[in-house]
Amino acid sequence: MRDVPSDVRRRELGGPDPIDRRLGVPQTPSPLTWLLSLLRTRSALGLAPSLTPAVIFLPLGLLLGPEATGLITPRLLERLTLAVTIALAVLGVMVGMALGREIRTAARLFLAASLESAVTTAMVAAAAAYFVATTQVPLDASLIGFVLALGLCASASSATSAHPDSEPAVAVATRVADLDDVLPIVLAVFVVALIGAATRAEVTTMLLAPPIIGLAVGGIGWLLFERAESGPERMLFVLGTLALTGGAAAYLHVSPLAAGFVAGVMWTIVPGRVDRVVEKDLQRVQHPVVVLLLVTAGASAVFSSAAIWLLPPYLLFRLAGKVSGAWLAAPLIQIRSSDLAAFLMPPGVLAVAFALNFSQLLPAASGQMLLSTVAVGTAAFELFALAVVPHWGPGRRE
Amino acid sequence: MAPDGTEPQTGRETRLLVLVVGVAVLVLLLLAQWQFPGSTMSVVTPGGAPLAGLAARATFDEMAGTMADVIGRVSPLTVAVPLATILEPDPRDAAPVRRQAPAPATTPDDANAAPVPEAWALALRVRRDLALAYVPGGLTVMSREGATFDVVAHDGPRGMWLLRVPPSNAVPDTLSASVRTFPNFSYVAAVTATPVGPTVQPVFVGRSDTVTDPGWSHALVPASVAPGVSPGTLVFSLNSRLIGIVVDGERGPMIVPAPAIETLVQALDAPEGTTP
Numbered sequence A: 001m002r003d004v005p006s007d008v009r010r011r012e013l014g015g016p017d018p019i020d021r022r023l024g025v026p027q028t029p030s031p032l033t034w035l036l037s038l039l040r041t042r043s044a045l046g047l048a049p050s051l052t053p054a055v056i057f058l059p060l061g062l063l064l065g066p067e068a069t070g071l072i073t074p075r076l077l078e079r080l081t082l083a084v085t086i087a088l089a090v091l092g093v094m095v096g097m098a099l100g101r102e103i104r105t106a107a108r109l110f111l112a113a114s115l116e117s118a119v120t121t122a123m124v125a126a127a128a129a130y131f132v133a134t135t136q137v138p139l140d141a142s143l144i145g146f147v148l149a150l151g152l153c154a155s156a157s158s159a160t161s162a163h164p165d166s167e168p169a170v171a172v173a174t175r176v177a178d179l180d181d182v183l184p185i186v187l188a189v190f191v192v193a194l195i196g197a198a199t200r201a202e203v204t205t206m207l208l209a210p211p212i213i214g215l216a217v218g219g220i221g222w223l224l225f226e227r228a229e230s231g232p233e234r235m236l237f238v239l240g241t242l243a244l245t246g247g248a249a250a251y252l253h254v255s256p257l258a259a260g261f262v263a264g265v266m267w268t269i270v271p272g273r274v275d276r277v278v279e280k281d282l283q284r285v286q287h288p289v290v291v292l293l294l295v296t297a298g299a300s301a302v303f304s305s306a307a308i309w310l311l312p313p314y315l316l317f318r319l320a321g322k323v324s325g326a327w328l329a330a331p332l333i334q335i336r337s338s339d340l341a342a343f344l345m346p347p348g349v350l351a352v353a354f355a356l357n358f359s360q361l362l363p364a365a366s367g368q369m370l371l372s373t374v375a376v377g378t379a380a381f382e383l384f385a386l387a388v389v390p391h392w393g394p395g396r397r398e
Numbered sequence B: 001m002a003p004d005g006t007e008p009q010t011g012r013e014t015r016l017l018v019l020v021v022g023v024a025v026l027v028l029l030l031l032a033q034w035q036f037p038g039s040t041m042s043v044v045t046p047g048g049a050p051l052a053g054l055a056a057r058a059t060f061d062e063m064a065g066t067m068a069d070v071i072g073r074v075s076p077l078t079v080a081v082p083l084a085t086i087l088e089p090d091p092r093d094a095a096p097v098r099r100q101a102p103a104p105a106t107t108p109d110d111a112n113a114a115p116v117p118e119a120w121a122l123a124l125r126v127r128r129d130l131a132l133a134y135v136p137g138g139l140t141v142m143s144r145e146g147a148t149f150d151v152v153a154h155d156g157p158r159g160m161w162l163l164r165v166p167p168s169n170a171v172p173d174t175l176s177a178s179v180r181t182f183p184n185f186s187y188v189a190a191v192t193a194t195p196v197g198p199t200v201q202p203v204f205v206g207r208s209d210t211v212t213d214p215g216w217s218h219a220l221v222p223a224s225v226a227p228g229v230s231p232g233t234l235v236f237s238l239n240s241r242l243i244g245i246v247v248d249g250e251r252g253p254m255i256v257p258a259p260a261i262e263t264l265v266q267a268l269d270a271p272e273g274t275t276p
Helices: A018-023 A031-044 A053-064 A074-102 A107-135 A143-155 A168-179 A182-196 A200-227 A231-251 A256-269 A274-300 A305-332 A337-343 A348-361 A364-392 B011-031 B059-077 B258-268
Strands: B078-085 B119-125 B130-134 B139-141 B150-155 B160-164 B186-194 B197-205 B234-236 B242-249 B252-257
Touching: A053 A274, A053 A348, A053 A364, A074 A107, A074 A168, A074 A182, A074 A231, A074 A256, A074 A274, A074 A348, A107 A143, A107 A168, A107 A182, A107 A305, A107 B011, A143 A182, A143 A305, A143 A348, A143 A364, A168 A337, A182 A200, A182 A256, A182 A348, A200 A231, A200 A256, A200 A274, A231 A256, A231 A274, A256 A274, A256 A348, A274 A348, A274 A364, A305 A337, A305 A364, A305 B011, A337 B011, A348 A364, B059 B078, B059 B119, B059 B186, B059 B197, B059 B234, B078 B130, B078 B186, B078 B197, B119 B139, B119 B186, B130 B242, B130 B258, B150 B258, B160 B258, B242 B258, B252 B258
Parallel strands: none
Antiparallel strands: B078 B119, B078 B139, B119 B130, B130 B160, B150 B160, B186 B197, B186 B234, B234 B242, B242 B252
């Protein structure tokens, strides 16, 4: 019996053809690549949970941060503050553009999403206020401002753990999760003023600054983006405009999320294709922004006794708030409340973004406590969602 | 589905809601029975403004920031000690002895009034509960409200006092991490005592030529190389490492380098209290 060459045996019948010879023998996948592809395949089939960025990058940030290996030093974290501020503005633009497009056709979804996030915010804030006041947790910030900030962080949702095409309920829940960040961003403007303003004039400035910055930046972008002569020039304009948004918000100590949100809404409303231009360019920075925010939040987390003390009420009442909010909102959008609640469980990167935003504006100790609680809570809820969301995954029909 | 397009809630959904909210409230009430164990928030370094790192800074601002950093690091290593005029023979005339802390200088008329310090010395922590201070002649250490200073040893000829002070939480590495080679042509931080705590000012050291003094184990540097420093001043590098202490010598103020201070402390803290 004639031996068959090994390269022929592992290829198609008849041995390598001319195209194969030109392309060469395919590379054997590395064990890591094989494991990742297997995990993706099993996730797509509903046989294994999908890993979300928060599950990976929050612990990674913690591992690299000053609390563990120290590869990310406190000095580096301080220098990352500006990048984080710009990243928050980018997220605000994304949410603003999502609202600008959805609001015309899905006002009912927007109402349901706002109702759900308002209920979650109120429940977490009320529980945290009672818990902090009863157990005498020391705070170096206004109690009302702190608990409202915590509630706003809890209200964020991201239905990215399930494929949006798997069933109609998933598509609705995903859109609700997109839209339920709008109300917290708007409320955050007031909470930031409550936290940071000392006089009536400062309150006025901090309330008016985000929309003014957003409108100004939106106008600049509207005038510039479509007149760019090349792709790189347009990209430069987009990134420069976003840097201006974050920088102006940081200078005035107001929320970059809100300033970016106003700009994003404006770009979808004004005539032209500005929103498409921005969306295309933001796709290039979207993933680095998410990684930057999550790793920075993980590295900034300090597991103080106060942060751990605050974690149980945060977890419990975020869960209760999401279930209650979904129960109230579900009848408006023709979806079962248990389905909606399950898909709203993962907080996503927006919760971390809110926490980073507030931690920049709160006094240092309170800011660290809030950021640590929210970071750990986000990782916990993302893991919880891995167990909960697949039950409503592909295959189940009404 | 209801006629108006909404979907009514089933009993299962409502039971789930009641269960989740009920458990959350119950656990919250249970957890609220405990009091938070800590009484204060952990001390953290306040973060700067996001744009602060990009802003241009004047050279003087950088120096001011460096001085603020030095005083922040050095303050825990020092103790401000009040001094009073002594009503007894000058201790410089006596040999080094161990004794109890001298009483504050008071008269019968003002016995009930709080004694007012004549001057302040800045003692350098050399152990967790020991500090070394230079006290000019004619003055003595007095206790102040909230802090009692016991004299462990006293070196009269050099004017150095080893005091037992309220212990600090951390073991000071003042001497072990000190500067071994005296710097020249560089700025140093001159730290002095005030009634409200230590203060600092930058001083330029133009030369570092040394002179030999038989009273000290190591060569001294004339304080005139760093204008403005006076006896009792503690000299630190800009990275907060001890350089020396300024004392009054026979040939004018001298900066005693850290190795000489280390030798002196070992002698004063020895069982017999002998000096080198």
